[in-house]
Amino acid sequence: METLKHWMRDWKYPTALLCIYGLFSTVKPLEPFLIPFLTGPDKNLTIEQVTNQIFPVWTYSYLAVLVPVFLLTDWLRYKPVVVFQCLVLFSTTAMLLWCNGVLEMQAMQFTYGVVTSCDVAYFTYLYSVVESKHYLKATSYCRTAQLLGYTVGSVLGQILVSFELMSYDNILVFTLVLTGIALIGSILLPMPKTSMFFHQMRSARGETDGEGHVGTEEDLQSDGQKGGVELDGAKRQQQIPEVSAECDNTSAKSSKTGGCCDVLLRLWRDFLQCFSSRTLLVWSAWWALATCGYNQTVNYVQSLWDYVEPSSNFTVYNGGVEVLSNLFGAAAAYGIGFSSADWSRWGEVALGALSALEGGALFAMVFSANIWVCYCGYIIFKSLYMLLITIAMFQIAAGLNMERYALVFGANTFCALVLQTIITSVVVDSGGLGVDIVTQFTVYGTYFSIIALIFFLSGLYTTMCRKPETETPRENPEETFKAEDDAQIIIGTKF
Numbered sequence: 001m002e003t004l005k006h007w008m009r010d011w012k013y014p015t016a017l018l019c020i021y022g023l024f025s026t027v028k029p030l031e032p033f034l035i036p037f038l039t040g041p042d043k044n045l046t047i048e049q050v051t052n053q054i055f056p057v058w059t060y061s062y063l064a065v066l067v068p069v070f071l072l073t074d075w076l077r078y079k080p081v082v083v084f085q086c087l088v089l090f091s092t093t094a095m096l097l098w099c100n101g102v103l104e105m106q107a108m109q110f111t112y113g114v115v116t117s118c119d120v121a122y123f124t125y126l127y128s129v130v131e132s133k134h135y136l137k138a139t140s141y142c143r144t145a146q147l148l149g150y151t152v153g154s155v156l157g158q159i160l161v162s163f164e165l166m167s168y169d170n171i172l173v174f175t176l177v178l179t180g181i182a183l184i185g186s187i188l189l190p191m192p193k194t195s196m197f198f199h200q201m202r203s204a205r206g207e208t209d210g211e212g213h214v215g216t217e218e219d220l221q222s223d224g225q226k227g228g229v230e231l232d233g234a235k236r237q238q239q240i241p242e243v244s245a246e247c248d249n250t251s252a253k254s255s256k257t258g259g260c261c262d263v264l265l266r267l268w269r270d271f272l273q274c275f276s277s278r279t280l281l282v283w284s285a286w287w288a289l290a291t292c293g294y295n296q297t298v299n300y301v302q303s304l305w306d307y308v309e310p311s312s313n314f315t316v317y318n319g320g321v322e323v324l325s326n327l328f329g330a331a332a333a334y335g336i337g338f339s340s341a342d343w344s345r346w347g348e349v350a351l352g353a354l355s356a357l358e359g360g361a362l363f364a365m366v367f368s369a370n371i372w373v374c375y376c377g378y379i380i381f382k383s384l385y386m387l388l389i390t391i392a393m394f395q396i397a398a399g400l401n402m403e404r405y406a407l408v409f410g411a412n413t414f415c416a417l418v419l420q421t422i423i424t425s426v427v428v429d430s431g432g433l434g435v436d437i438v439t440q441f442t443v444y445g446t447y448f449s450i451i452a453l454i455f456f457l458s459g460l461y462t463t464m465c466r467k468p469e470t471e472t473p474r475e476n477p478e479e480t481f482k483a484e485d486d487a488q489i490i491i492g493t494k495f
Contacts, residue, residue: 014129014190015130015142017188018126018145019145020181020182021189022149023182025085027175038054039306040168051303051440052434054106056424057113060113062113066417067414070410085118086183092108092115126138128194157171158323162315283347284408290388290389292419300440307437308371309371324379325378329387331383333386348455348462349456351388351459352456356449358381358385365377393409396408
């Protein structure tokens with residue numbers, strides 16, 4: 001009994017439960033076959049209804065609830081939001097199973113937007129209950145559990161559909177069972193006693209942290225530095241000049257108060273200070289622009305596949321393609337950690353050149369009219385995005401501590417959603433232009449081509465105008481690996 005109690009107080013207990021939650025909540029066998037399911041005899045919807053009326057609701061709902069959920073997540077101390085996310089995910093799957101018609105499917109997309117907005121609670125919960133010295137291992141375990149869930153779901157879906165082992169309805173029932181297991185895991189999670197913004201005063205008053213250890217706020221900051229959350233001051237000044245020091249000073253002044261207005265004022269000041277750096281602004285701008293285009297592509301690519309080769313007369317391999325794209329994307333993101341390139345000098349040029357390849361892959365998907373070219377183009381596109389977003393996240397995270405990059409990453413995601421909402425309402429939504437799927441992907445290919453041109457020209461100008469610099473010491477490998485690992489966190493369900 002004592003051994004069990006000791007294990008429940010250890011960092012491995014909440015990490016194990018969070019891994020169970022991450023694994024079973026991400027196994028979605030039907031997701032790669034959502035378009036064939038909705039347009040088939042089960043729901044009997046048209047491709048135009050799905051593309052132009054139903055899918056846009058996800059973008060609108062995600063944007064509408066993202067900021068309130070971000071603040072509520074911290075105020076409620078993470079666990080309630082994790083449990084709530086699982087409940088809404090269960091409701092979304094149930095609506096997909098038992099509801100019919102455009103209005104019901106639009107409601108389903110709204111609830112799924114709420115589910116997506118709650119993703120922020122997953123890793124923030126982890127960091128509130130695990131000591132900073134265990135961040136690396138805990139992050140690795142939980143991230144692996146999520147990636148395993150996505151991969152298993154795609155493989156399982158492909159097997160069940162290809163060999164006709166289950167109908168679409170039975171696959172959804174099976175998904176409900178898996179979501180129920182995830183719900184049990186979320187309920188068993190221990191409740192954190194601290195959070196990043198609203199509940200910092202608990203530690204300052206001598207209360208315990210997520211593992212029952214007593215310490216002041218200064219102690220927790222010191223632990224964060226030992227665990228690799230904050231990088232060396234000189235290095236941060238080199239990566240993003242004057243940003244981190246000013247942000248930390250703002251944090252120190254405002255952390256003495258815990259009111260809602262004080263927290264919001266602190267977040268606003270930190271936002272202004274952090275984005276005063278050109279380096280951070282450039283990488284964040286690419287992140288927001290590219291993520292917007294990436295989300296649009298991933299959301300509607302099944303419609304393009306169904307247009308090129310209708311699922312009614314072709315054995316679709318959407319699940320297998322998702323598996324390969326995830327594996328190649330993970331390999332690209334992992335392999336970039338071994339690169340010795342000077343991203344501070346050549347980063348913008350790389351963003352421009354590789355974004356051009358992304359645009360080329362999208363054009364190939366549109367104009368080839370061949371399903372296998374579409375599949376290969378999607379794999380190339382997704383792998384390139386995972387590669388570039390990893391570089392961008394590392395360049396940003398290397399100069400900020402955990403609170404700051406949580407704010408910056410959240411702001412970038414919000415900007416991406418605003419742009420995505422504009423494109424959806426104008427191009428996709430039936431209330432706007434409501435263009436066909438081929439025209440949509442022509443727009444997306446042009447969009448990435450414009451991004452490529454802007455960043456390639458900007459990178460060339462920056463490189464030519466850059467003055468020669470003395471060679472700087474190589475970064476500490478342990479710090480670099482930690483920053484790269486932290487940068488992977490925000491990729492979330494799109495990985």
